[in-house]
Amino acid sequence: MMGAIGNYMTEHHRHCDALFARAMDLAAAPDWDGVEREGGAFLREIERHIELEETLLFPAFEEATGMTAGPTATMRSEHEEMRGLFAEMRRAAGTKDAAPYLEASRALQLLLQQHNVKEESMMYPMLDHALRDHAPDLVRQLEAAAA
Numbered sequence: 814m815m816g817a818i819g820n821y822m823t824e825h826h827r828h829c830d831a832l833f834a835r836a837m838d839l840a841a842a843p844d845w846d847g848v849e850r851e852g853g854a855f856l857r858e859i860e861r862h863i864e865l866e867e868t869l870l871f872p873a874f875e876e877a878t879g880m881t882a883g884p885t886a887t888m889r890s891e892h893e894e895m896r897g898l899f900a901e902m903r904r905a906a907g908t909k910d911a912a913p914y915l916e917a918s919r920a921l922q923l924l925l926q927q928h929n930v931k932e933e934s935m936m937y938p939m940l941d942h943a944l945r946d947h948a949p950d951l952v953r954q955l956e957a958a959a960a
Contacts, residue, residue, distance in 0.1 A: 817948040818870065819937030821955055822862070826929050829859045833925075837918050843911045852906055852914075856899055863892045865958055870940055873951065877943045884936050891928045895921060 815823065836852035839845075871885040898921040905914035944951060 815933075815937055816941030816945065817952045818940045818944060818955075819933070821952050822866075822870075822937055823933050825858075825862055825959075826933070829855060829862060830925075830929075832858060833918075833922070837915065837922070840906075840911050840914045840918065843909070845906070845909045848906050848914070852902065856902065859895070860899065861958065863895070865955055867892065869951065869954060869958075870944075873947065874940050874943050877947075878939075884931075884939060888928070888932065888936060891924065895924060895928075898924070 832851055832855035836848055836855050839847035839851055867889060871888070875881045875885055898917045901917035902914055902921070905911075905917060941948065
């Protein structure tokens with residue numbers, strides 16, 4: 814069972830997934846105004862999500878556990894791979910070219926599915942356990958960053 818941090822971050826995964834699915838549908842149409850709106854919203858949200866993990870949650874976990882070369886390093890490496898695909902999507906959207914947009918999107922979709930499973934089944938429960946005394950404050954910080 815997930816705690817407050819895991820629940821919050823998993824809910825945000827679902828929000829990002831919905832934006833991403835709409836952006837992919839719009840790119841396939843193609844509806845570039847829609848891609849700019851929905852795809853732009855997706856990229857802003859997923860980048861904020863990653864930033865919060867890397868600047869707030871992972872450092873707190875590493876400080877609490879002393880683990881710096883374990884699961885957080887794996888998550889950061891996957892985040893870096895995602896950033897390359899974000900850039901490809903932005904380039905393709907800028908030139909209104911559906912094929913490379915959809916190619917990068919499909920690669921990102923596969924990576925995100927695998928990544929989210931790892932976070933939701935392993936990383937978030939570890940965060941909830943290690944940071945249980947600080948969870949209410951951390952969730953407040955996550956919520957404030959979303960406002």
